[in-house]
Each structure stands twice: as structure tokens, then as C-alpha cells.
Amino acid sequence: MTELAEFTLAEARDGLAAKQFSACELTEAYIAAMEKARPLNAYITETPDIARDMAAQSDARLAKGEARPLDGIPIAVKDLFCTKGVLTTAASHILNGFHPPYESTVTEKLWRAGAVMLGKTNLDEFAMGSSTTTSHYKPTENPWRRPGDNRPLVPGGSSGGSAAAVAAHAALGATGTDTGGSIRQPASFCGIVGLKPTYGRCSRWGVVAYASSLDHPGPIARNVRDTAILLQAMAGNDAKDSTSAPLPVPDFEQALTGDVRGLRIGLPKEYRADGMPAEIETLWQRGAAWLRDAGAEPVEVSLPMTKYALAAYYIIAPAEASSNLARYDGVKYGLRVAGDTLDDVYEVTRAEGFGAEVKRRVLIGTYVLSAGYYDAYYLKAQKVRALIARDFAAAFEKVDCLLAPTAPSAAFAIGDKQDDPIAMYLNDVFTVPINLAGLPAVSVPAGLSADGLPLGLQIIGRAFDEETVLRVGDVLERAAHFTHRPSFMAGAR
Amino acid sequence: MALDKAAVAHIAALARIRLREEELEPLAAELSQILTWVEQLAEVDTGDVAPMTSVAAMTLPMREDEVTDGDRRDDILKNAPHSARGFFTVPKVVE
Numbered sequence: 001m002t003e004l005a006e007f008t009l010a011e012a013r014d015g016l017a018a019k020q021f022s023a024c025e026l027t028e029a030y031i032a033a034m035e036k037a038r039p040l041n042a043y044i045t046e047t048p049d050i051a052r053d054m055a056a057q058s059d060a061r062l063a064k065g066e067a068r069p070l071d072g073i074p075i076a077v078k079d080l081f082c083t084k085g086v087l088t089t090a091a092s093h094i095l096n097g098f099h100p101p102y103e104s105t106v107t108e109k110l111w112r113a114g115a116v117m118l119g120k121t122n123l124d125e126f127a128m129g130s131s132t133t134t135s136h137y138k139p140t141e142n143p144w145r146r147p148g149d150n151r152p153l154v155p156g157g158s159s160g161g162s163a164a165a166v167a168a169h170a171a172l173g174a175t176g177t178d179t180g181g182s183i184r185q186p187a188s189f190c191g192i193v194g195l196k197p198t199y200g201r202c203s204r205w206g207v208v209a210y211a212s213s214l215d216h217p218g219p220i221a222r223n224v225r226d227t228a229i230l231l232q233a234m235a236g237n238d239a240k241d242s243t244s245a246p247l248p249v250p251d252f253e254q255a256l257t258g259d260v261r262g263l264r265i266g267l268p269k270e271y272r273a274d275g276m277p278a279e280i281e282t283l284w285q286r287g288a289a290w291l292r293d294a295g296a297e298p299v300e301v302s303l304p305m306t307k308y309a310l311a312a313y314y315i316i317a318p319a320e321a322s323s324n325l326a327r328y329d330g331v332k333y334g335l336r337v338a339g340d341t342l343d344d345v346y347e348v349t350r351a352e353g354f355g356a357e358v359k360r361r362v363l364i365g366t367y368v369l370s371a372g373y374y375d376a377y378y379l380k381a382q383k384v385r386a387l388i389a390r391d392f393a394a395a396f397e398k399v400d401c402l403l404a405p406t407a408p409s410a411a412f413a414i415g416d417k418q419d420d421p422i423a424m425y426l427n428d429v430f431t432v433p434i435n436l437a438g439l440p441a442v443s444v445p446a447g448l449s450a451d452g453l454p455l456g457l458q459i460i461g462r463a464f465d466e467e468t469v470l471r472v473g474d475v476l477e478r479a480a481h482f483t484h485r486p487s488f489m490a491g492a493r
Numbered sequence: 494m495a496l497d498k499a500a501v502a503h504i505a506a507l508a509r510i511r512l513r514e515e516e517l518e519p520l521a522a523e524l525s526q527i528l529t530w531v532e533q534l535a536e537v538d539t540g541d542v543a544p545m546t547s548v549a550a551m552t553l554p555m556r557e558d559e560v561t562d563g564d565r566r567d568d569i570l571k572n573a574p575h576s577a578r579g580f581f582t583v584p585k586v587v588e
Contacts (some may be wrong), residue, residue, distance in 0.1 A: 246554065377531070381534060383545075
């Protein structure tokens with residue numbers, strides 16, 4: 001039955017429609033794969049009973065000829081999306097035992113499209129991190145290891161559980177969220193595809209908030225087509241999120257025409273920062289050459305403010321986080337530590353409930369928003385952010401999309417970069433500017449590092465032009481022909 | 494900006510996070526390092542730049558100010574660590 005976990009999402013959909021196998025059979029294969037994948041610690045909560053129930057409903061609809069777009073497709077949900085009646089943790093101790101009385105809009109849309117929930121995946125606590133090591137539920141391991149080296153590697157983060165599950169075939173696809181790179185960087189580290197949509201394309205309602213102006217829910221899957229199919233179900237205007245865009249959702253799978261002739265592809269010269277590893281530079285040039293061979297025209301563009309993006313991000317994101325995380329008070333839900341006064345309850349609950357990185361960011365955020373410092377830090381950062389967005393707007397007057405590396409390195413060992421917060425933050429140097437500007441971007445696996453680990457390239461597009469991003473990503477994927485497999489596979493022969 | 498232990502204790506009090514005495518010194522060093530690093534933004538001339546207030550270029554929609562959801566007290570209290578008679582409960586605030 002594990003052969004069923006070999007199919008891509010598109011193949012599984014077509015196989016279900018052709019009645020080659022049932023949704024229950026496919027789901028059983030993935031439940032088995034999810035169990036086999038336990039050493040990775042990709043899931044915080046497994047929901048096999050819910051999965052079986054949903055699969056049975058899908059089979060009933062398939063039998064009646066009333067199949068929905070994702071009927072019978074088993075997927076994983078980052079444990080940042082609220083799921084009604086199912087433990088939702090944000091990988092934080094402070095949400096101990098929280099069972100939401102409501103469903104996030106994005107997951108609601110997925111279930112309405114027929115998708116099957118396998119479980120909730122691990123992440124950095126409150127999505128704050130690039131390695132899935134800050135989880136209260138222990139780190140997730142990357143299914144990839146360096147050949148000849150048995151050290152466990154990080155899957156990237158913060159959507160590391162989702163990425164590891166998809167890469168090991170312990171889910172056919174997954175939801176992620178991307179605040180500074182948290183979909184694309186783990187996709188790059190795990191050799192799969194991850195797409196951050198335009199800000200406003202997917203509703204944030206019911207997603208545990210980290211930094212509201214930077215949080216982007218999006219899909220993670222094995223290839224670009226599967227990613228497009230998932231995005232189709234996740235996207236759309238939502239009255240419950242006032243920042244969600246009142247725009248029609250195009251047909252993303254239709255956008256995969258394979259034709260990029262005449263498109264102008266910008267290569268931002270500032271991304272060639274000092275110290276970019278030679279293999280990343282080589283991969284990037286190879287990507288540009290592939291697109292040129294396919295008839296596109298790579299041209300150099302300039303994004304002069306690139307070098308300030310990380311600093312702006314590490315003011316804005318903690319500021320918004322400190323405000324969003326004020327709700328965790330030990331009163332309404334989650335952990336409560338006893339105290340003599342109400343202030344004691346707040347302080348000891350938050351001391352025990354938050355991990356070190358979350359505390360660090362809440363403190364930074366509190367500081368930059370405090371009286372006397374707001375203008376110098378927060379307002380300054382929002383001005384720099386406006387300049388960063390202006391850079392992208394100027395570039396998109398000359399080109400149709402941008403091509404850049406996703407991350408400055410391949411996956412690193414669990415435990416590395418733990419003692420220097422800034423070294424960890426630098427993982428996001430190529431992804432953060434795109435969050436600040438709210439633009440769509442997809443990371444596609446493009447090759448292996450010298451030590452045998454996957455490396456991704458990202459395609460960045462104009463606001464609400466996911467179609468071009470996916471179309472170019474698909475052509476890049478075909479040219480890269482990335483068929484390497486991780487050393488650990490849960491759901492495969 | 495270098496933060497000292499007293500500044501960190503003040504910020505932590507604002508953020509309602511209890512810190513132990515021995516946590517203050519290392520946090521002061523870490524937070525100072527991060528703040529010094531983000532202060533590179535001072536190099537950027539932002540004289541006539543308006544701060545970004547909206548990520549996507551759109552105005553927020555208006556809707557009628559009416560109740561569209563509610564009457565879900567039990568749902569809402571279900572996750573409360575302590576509740577009684579339909580209320581959240583906390584240590585006594587008023588003597």
C-alpha cells in the first residue's frame with residue numbers, strides 16, 4: 001500500500017477520479033507513513049480518526065460522482081492554524097491544552113474542498129525561528145542527511161514539520177505560514193516546493209498571529225503543480241480578515257503553460273552580497289541559464305535597500321509580536337501558573353509559558369514600541385520598509401519576475417547557530433525583503449550542495465501575480481529535474 | 494543602544510514576563526547586540542518617506558456595525574484554566 005504514497009497530489013487526484021484506488025486506501029497509506037515518520041518528530045498531533053472519517057466522506061462523494069477538487073487528498077496542517085476541537089499549540093507551552101472552538105478560514109476551505117487532515121505539524125514556537133528547534137515539543141529532524149554523516153539536520157523553519165512531512169512522503173501536501181521565509185526556507189532545506197502568496201491572498205483568520213503585517217499562510221508540496229492545486233483551495237477573500245483581498249482567484253493550475261518565452265527575469269544584484277557561498281552563486285546562475293534556454297530574458301536589476309531589510313524586519317516583527325502575544329495572560333486559555341495577584345499570574349505564566357526566543361522577541365518588541373523609542377525604531381523601520389517596497393515596484397517596471405536564491409546555505413545541524421541570535425536571523429536574508437513588500441514567491445528545489453543537500457531558488461512576482469510565479473517556477477522545476485530523495489522516506493517503496 | 498540590567502528589568506515588567514535575577518545580565522547582552530545591529534537603519538535617509546501603513550495597496554473595507562456572531566459563552570469559557578458561573582476568574586483585584 002505504500003506505493004500509493006509515491007503519487008504526487010495531481011496524480012493521486014486523477015487516480016481517485018479514475019477509481020484506481022479509494023480515498024480510504026490512500027489515507028491508510030499516509031497514516032502508516034505518518035507513523036513510520038515519528039522519528040522525525042514532524043507532527044505534534046496525529047489525527048488518524050479524523051482522517052479516516054474525512055476519507056470515508058470523500059469516497060462517498062467520489063462514488064456519487066460529486067467529487068470536490070481535493071477529495072481524498074491527505075494533508076498536514078502547521079500547528080499554527082486553529083482546528084476546531086483539535087489541539088492547537090503554536091509549539092508553545094503557553095497554549096497548553098488549547099482546543100479552538102473554531103476553524104481557521106484556510107483549513108475550513110481545504111476541508112470544504114475535500115482534503116483529509118492527517119495531523120498538526122511542528123514549528124518554531126509561535127513561528128519564530130528558522131530551524132524548528134525552538135518548539136516546546138522538541139525539534140523536528142530533516143529527512144535529509146549529508147552522505148556519510150549521521151548528524152541530524154534541521155528542516156528549516158518555522159514550517160519545518162510541514163516541510164519534513166511532505167519531503168518524507170508522510171503527507172501529500174501541507175499548510176505553512178511565512179512571516180520572514182518560514183515556508184520557502186524549509187522547502188529549500190527539504191528539497192520540496194513552498195509558496196508564499198501575496199499578502200491578502202490567503203486569509204489569516206484563525207492563524208495564531210505572530211506579526212500580522214508580515215504573516216502569510218501558504219502551501220507546501222512536492223512540486224509546483226501540487227502547490228498550485230493547494231493554493232487554489234486556500235486562497236480567496238474572507239470577510240473575517242479585513243486585510244484579505246477582495247479579488248477573484250485565478251485558476252493557478254491553468255497558469256502552468258510551460259511557456260516563459262519573452263518574460264523578463266530580474267536578477268537583483270544586491271543579493272550577490274559579500275560572502276555568498278560560491279555554490280549558491282553557481283546555482284543561481286544556472287537557474288538564470290535554464291530560464292534563458294526556455295526563452296526568457298534574464299536581466300540585472302537593483303534593489304538598493306536589500307541590505308537593510310533584515311534590520312527593519314527585526315524591529316517590525318518583534319514589535320507586532322509583542323502586541324499580538326499580549327493576549328497570553330493565563331486567564332482565557334492555555335497555561336496558567338498560580339500567583340498571589342493578577343499581575344503575578346500574568347508574569348509567572350508568561351515566564352513559564354514562553355521559550356527563550358519568544359521572550360527575546362517580545363522584549364525587543366516591547367522596547368522598540370515603548371515611550372521615547374517608537375520613532376527611532378518602529379517608525380524608522382516602517383519608513384525603510386516603504387523604501388524596500390518602492391525598490392521592488394521600480395524593478396517590476398522593468399521585469400516580470402525576479403529570480404534569487406532562497407537561502408544562503410543548505411540545512412545545518414541541529415544545535416548549530418543556537419548561541420548567536422543574529423547568525424540564525426541571517427538565514428532569512430533572501431526571503432525577508434519579500435515579506436516586507438508583501439509579494440508572492442515560490443521556492444523550487446534546483447540542485448544539491450557540495451555536501452549533498454537540497455538547495456532552492458525562488459521566483460518573486462508582482463503583487464497578486466502568483467500565476468507568473470507558478471508558471472516560471474514550473475519551468476525552472478522542469479529544467480532542474482530534481483529527482484534526488486532524502487535518506488529517510490516514510491511513505492515510499 | 495546598550496541596555497543594562499535595570500533597563501531589561503523595566504522592559505520585562507512592561508511585557509509582564511517575570512525574569513530571574515541571573516537572566517538579566519545575559520539578556521542585556523543579547524538584546525543590546527540585536528539593538529546595535531538594527532541601528533544600522535540610521536544610515537538610511539528617510540527624510541521625506543512616509544512610513545508603510547498598509548502592505549497591499551488597498552483601503553480597508555467598511556461594514557455595518559452589527560453583531561454577526563456571538564452567544565457562545567460556553568465555547569469561549571471551555572478553554573479557560575479557571576472559570577466560575579460563566580465568568581473567567583482571577584485573583585482578587587479589588588480589596
